[in-house]
Structure formats: C-alpha cells, structure tokens
C-alpha cells in the first residue's frame with residue numbers, strides 16, 4: 001500500500017511503509033573461497049563437518065603418559081618417576097605412523113612404564129591420558145633427538161594438558177547462522193569446521209544518483225554557486241560498507257525528465273539524494289509523484305522529507321539532499337534495506353546501546369533527533385563539541401552548550417561532533433561521527449550526564 005500524506009510518521013512507521021511498498025527479497029547466491037569471503041553474508045547455516053579438535057591432542061610439548069603409572073597416591077612432587085620413551089609424535093603425525101622407538105627401547109629399558117615424546121597439537125597415543133610438559137622432566141628442550149628414557153619430576157593431574165576431541169565444537173553443531181556477515185574471525189571459524197569455500201548472498205548492485213544543478217565533482221574547481229557533490233561518495237561507500245556494490249554514482253540535472261532518464265534498470269536498488277522537499281526544482285519528487293511513489297514527512301531531524309517507489313522492477317529510496325540527512329537516513333532506512341536484500345537479520349542493523357551526554361545540547365521539538373556524536377571513555381570531562389576548533393560559545397544558533405563531566409559509571413560519553421549539533425548541512429564534520437545519539441521527539445534539551453541511546457555508525 002502506498003501513501004503520501006502530510007501527517008509526520010515515526011521513523012519506525014516509515015520503515016514499515018517502505019518495506020511494505022518495496023517488498024525487499026533476498027538475492028541469489030554464489031560460492032566464494034574463504035579468502036574472498038570477508039564482508040560477505042553467509043547464505044546457509046554452517047554446521048561443523050567434524051568435531052573440533054578432530055582428535056585428542058597434546059596442549060604442551062612434553063611426554064604423553066598414563067596417570068596410573070604415577071601410583072594412586074603419588075603426591076604431585078613425590079617423584080622422580082622414570083619412563084621408557086616408546087614413541088616420538090610430532091604434530092601432523094598419527095600415533096601409529098610416528099618415528100617409533102618402541103621395541104629396541106623396551107629391551108634396553110626393561111620394565112619401565114611407557115611415555116611418548118609429544119609436541120603441541122600432536123595426537124595422543126590411545127594408551128596415554130595426560131601430558132607432562134618437557135620443563136617437568138630431565139629431557140632436553142628444543143630441537144633434539146628423543147631420549148630413550150625420561151625422568152619426570154612432577155606428576156601430572158589426571159587428564160592434564162590433553163585437549164579432547166570435540167571439546168570446542170561437536171560434529172554437526174550449528175556454528176555460524178545464515179545471514180551472518182563474515183569477519184576475519186568468522187572465516188577462520190569456517191576454516192576450522194571444515195569449509196574451504198562458502199555460499200554467500202550476491203552483493204546487491206546499488207545505483208547512486210545525486211540530484212542538484214549546484215553539484216560539482218569532488219576536487220573540481222568550483223564556479224559561483226557550486227558545491228562539491230559529497231553525497232555520491234558518501235552513498236557509494238556506505239553501500240560498500242553495508243555489503244553492496246555501488247555500480248553507478250553520478251549526478252543528474254535538475255529536471256524530472258533528466259532524473260527519469262538517469263534511472264537504471266539493471267540494478268537491485270537505486271538510492272537518490274536531493275530533490276524531495278518543497279523546492280521549485282525538486283525533480284525527484286516531481287518525477288516520483290507522477291509515477292506513484294510515496295513521499296512522507298518523518299518526525300526525525302535530520303532527515304524529515306523521505307520518499308520511495310518502484311522504477312519498473314527496481315526499488316528506489318529517495319533521501320533528502322542535506323549531507324547529514326543522507327548519512328542518518330542511510331543508517332535508518334537504506335542499510336536495513338540492503339540487509340534484507342542480503343538476508344541478514346534486522347537486528348544486525350538495529351544495534352543500540354546507551355551513553356551519557358557530555359555537554360548539553362538542544363533538539364527540535366516534535367522530531368526525534370539523530371545527532372552525530374563522537375564517543376569518549378566514561379568519566380571524561382567534556383567542554384563542548386568533539387572538535388575543539390569548532391567550539392564557539394558565543395554562537396547565536398549553536399545547538400550545543402558548554403558541558404561538565406560525568407562520573408565514570410561504565411557508560412561512554414557522547415559529544416556532538418559540531419557546536420551546531422545535528423545541523424543537516426554540516427558535511428565537513430561527518431568524518432568525526434562515530435555514533436548517532438537519539439533524542440526523543442518530546443525532549444528539547446539534553447543535559448550533561450543524561451543517558452541517551454546511541455546507534456553505531
């Protein structure tokens with residue numbers, strides 16, 4: 001169901017409307033090597049193909065022994081005890097395929113109980129149940145031939161220094177769920193449970209279209225009235241951070257016809273910036289209204305005017321043009337949408353926690369504020385905004401005011417990245433933002449030390 005109304009929606013209601021209207025479906029899959037899997041989203045649950053560790057093995061360089069050979073009531077330091085070294089087991093060897101000194105050793109050492117020299121990670125002989133570290137014996141450390149006998153000075157506790165098969169993960173256990181984003185740690189876990197390649201969801205192809213006749217390419221000489229197009233870069237790289245690929249990042253002219261002509265058909269999503277409010281030259285809104293798109297006012301600041309619709313079979317999310325509005329709207333609506341295309345659980349994009357406000361700052365009445373903030377360790381003393389160069393207590397329209405300190409009670413401290421608070425045009429300060437601090441619509445002033453929700457960026 002599509003709707004375009006004057007009644008402001010909550011961000012949650014707008015997200016529901018957007019999902020209902022655009023109906024995001026998980027994309028197809030492809031198989032990639034673990035080395036290429038970083039940042040990709042796992043398509044299916046990954047179960048352990050074998051137990052980890054796959055076999056009982058030694059946790060120490062030393063000697064595998066039978067606990068019973070120390071005598072039932074042998075105290076820990078009641079030795080010495082002498083053993084015949086009947087085997088030499090390196091990691092990567094099996095106890096039966098070892099450089100075995102059994103036989104000759106037995107004849108030479110008479111009735112001594114057996115020990116096997118064993119290295120960390122090497123499989124335990126079936127008859128042994130504990131490992132004595134080499135430091136607790138008279139055997140040479142480091143590179144050396146296995147001795148024929150070994151004297152142990154300290155009896156091992158039962159099962160000491162043995163890592164049991166399956167004690168990490170049992171065979172067939174669910175280890176990594178479908179929808180997980182593969183980090184370096186995840187990829188190493190997948191390797192450990194038997195995978196060399198994995199099925200991942202295809203990266204969504206996302207076209208980025210920035211509208212505005214005032215836009216010049218980044219780095220280009222500016223003629224009067226022009227500004228650098230920072231949103232294309234922001235959106236293209238946010239798409240990449242979210243697991244998609246930006247296949248087109250360009251500006252379009254300022255007419256509805258230019259805009260319509262620039263809409264690609266061979267992508268999974270189009271994200272636009274600009275041209276959605278009340279201006280006389282708002283091409284996205286003009287084109288969208290003629291094509292059944294939805295435009296809403298959302299009770300949030302920044303990011304009030306929002307739109308979405310279908311361009312043929314391609315969903316379009318139309319964000320406002322102000323750069324901070326773009327960053328906030330992407331975090332709230334586009335990132336979770338890309339998450340849906342990737343089959344990620346919504347919870348991945350909705351993580352929040354609490355922090356204490358550093359300085360005081362103001363928030364517009366009736367709109368939930370999403371203030372770009374930097375985090376400082378709990379207990380930090382805060383003067384004002386995160387970037388001291390920007391502090392100007394005399395500002396007549398500053399949103400943040402001088403602050404104090406907070407007790408070190410375990411919460412980080414959140415500080416606006418700019419003295420103008422959540423001003424939606426503050427493009428040059430976005431780099432300092434680590435989080436968005438969320439302030440309820442009915443709150444107009446945040447005081448130092450107040451607890452606020454924060455969303456990691």
Ligand SMILES: Nc1nc2c(c(=O)[nH]1)N[C@H]1C(S)=C(S)[C@@H](COP(=O)(O)OP(=O)(O)OC[C@H]3O[C@@H](n4cnc5c(N)ncnc54)[C@H](O)[C@@H]3O)O[C@H]1N2
Nearest residue numbers: 210212229230231232274275276277278304320321322325
């Ligand atoms: N009469 C009203 N005017 C405005 C309203 C309103 O309700 N009534 N809402 C304001 C709010 S809130 C926002 S947000 C903006 C949204 O405007 P548009 O989406 O139409 O965006 P533009 O007008 O095209 O641009 C806004 C602003 O952002 C700059 N911009 C645009 N594109 C880029 C880019 N690619 N890179 C960097 N900066 C960009 C542009 O120059 C403008 O300064 O509308 C308010 N107005």
Ligand code: MOO
Nearest residue numbers: 302303304325424
């Ligand atoms: O909603 Mo606009 O993004 O505040 O400036």
